[in-house]
Amino acid sequence: MSLAKAFSPALRELRILCCSSGLASAGTRQFVVAKYPMIKQFNPDLPILIREATGTPARVFARFERGRETHVELDGLSAAEVEARVSQLLQ
Secondary structure (H helix, E strand, O other), rough: OOOOOOOOOOOEEEEEEEEEOOOHHHHHHHHHHHHHHHHHOOOOOEEEEEEEOOOOOEEEEEEHHHEEEEEEOOOOHHHHHHHHHHHHHHO
């Protein structure tokens, strides 16, 4: 699944958490800088929350209709690996 398209209408919210300075979150921060504008361009009404806090493990949460929520861990991954994990999460 490419991130360069509109996501399913069942997706209600995307939350990305990471450390603001830790090496384990570097790939996640790079992913956000590189891909956020494109994701927002194709999904302008989708709430995308990005939370950075010292010591927070990198992970992404997807909330779907009827309150179903799933997440994946992103600590220590490169930006390309983060993109692949996010794509898997949204399938």
